[in-house]
Amino acid sequence: MREALFIKKNKDRWLNNQSAPPQSPDEMAKVFTQLVDDLAYAKTFYPTSKTVQYLNKQASDMYLSIYQNRKEESSRLVYYWKYELPLLIHKHRKSLLFSFVLFMTFFLLAFFVAVKDAELASNFFGNSYVEKTLENIKEGNPFGIYETGNPILSWLGIMINNIKVAFLSFTSGIFCGIPTMYLLAYNGAMLGIFDQLFVAHGFGVQFWLVVFVHGTLEITALIVAATAGFVLGKSFLFPGTKKRIDAFRDGAKDGVKIMIGILPAFVIAAFFEGLFTRLYNDIAWLTTFLTTASVLFVIWYFIIYPVQLVRKKKKGLEEGGALHA
Incomplete structure (x- = not known):
């Protein structure tokens, strides 16, 4: 050619x-x-x-x-974890605060009701679970329930269940957020009753050190998932100056981004519960370290870091404005 x-x-x-x-x-x-x-x-x-x-x-x-x-x-993933998700958390901080307050309200309410009603724990967890826990307490191994089962299977089962609950909490936000509130309140009440079960037998401090090896990330992720549900519901109910469909689209987009962001928290929390929480007797320093590190991480990433990012962003804008002036 x-x-x-x-x-x-x-x-x-x-x-x-x-x-x-x-x-x-x-x-x-x-x-x-x-x-x-x-x-x-x-x-x-x-x-x-x-x-x-x-x-x-x-x-x-x-x-x-x-x-x-x-x-x-x-x-893109690095940018998402470093900037986008924390800024989303700050943007919807009021919804996050509402989720936290609602969770803690029902946690405390259930805790004090359980003090007066000994049958409340059995109604929530079932007689066999409570009886087994009480038996472990008598034998000097109060958290022995976490030592049962295959670690890997426990990890996968817990992870799948928690992710399912989280996505249900998010998607049900479209129904004015009412089912989301119910799920969050239920989980808060369940934790309060569980806590009181151990406090009543003198294991209040141990409860936080052991259960929150995995519970810190797990509960934080559930609260943030509820936040995503409230963002979804609020965007439809209160569109503000936007068209309702546009506001709902933006709310759904933010909610999905938040949900994607907390998936690793569920994976890690389930991994901790399946493999590390059971070591509280054998390697107590490790479980205490994991609890402490998880708490510090949650406080930094979901509270301190988003505020720092916003302040840094505002400072950059102000400096940019001064240069242009």
């Missing part, structure tokens, strides 16, 4: 690749493959032609674009 005919046959496609580069990975791969084939053909039959130089540059530019996109995809 003559070079003029080769150029005429493919010129439109080459120009189109330049003016409107492919966006999807599949389309980009297809176009890049065709371009490499054209370059190989040109090198074979027109080795000294400017066509080879042109195709080589276009192929090089596309290769760099592909590489850059891959690099951006990996750095």
Whole structure:
């Protein structure tokens, strides 16, 4: 094939690749493959032609674009955890505070009701679970319930159940947030009753050191999941100056981002519960360390760090405004 005919046959496609580069990975791969084939053909039959130089540059530019996109995809996750999620948490801090207050209210309410009603624990957890726990307390191993079962199977079972509850809490936010409030209140009450069961037998401090090896991340994630549900419901009920559908779309987007952000917390919490909480007798320093580290992380990442980011952002904007002035 003559070079003029080769150029005429493919010129439109080459120009189109330049003016409107492919966006999807599949389309980009297809176009890049065709371009490499054209370059190989040109090198074979027109080795000294400017066509080879042109195709080589276009192929090089596309290769760099592909590489850059891959690099951006990996750095996108880092950006999400470092900036986007904390800023979302700060943006919806009032909903987060509401979730926390609601959870603690029912925790305290259930705790004090359980002091007066000894049957409340059995109603929540079942007679067999409570009887087994009381038996463990008498034997001097109050948290022996965490030593039962296969660690890996326990991890997977707990993780799946908690994620299911969290997504139910989020999606049910569309119903004015009422089911979300119920689930959050129920979990708060359950923790309060569970706590009182151990406090009544003199294991109040141990309860926090042992159960919160996994409980810190787990409960934090449940509260944040409820926050995502309230964000979803609030965006539909109170659209503000936006159209209701636009406000709901934005609320749903924020809620989904928050839910994706807390998934690792459920995975790690379940992993701790399945493999490390059971070690509270054998390696007490490890379980105490994990509880302390988890509490410090939650306080820093969900409270302190978002505020620092916002202040830093405001400071940057103010400095930028001063420079432009």
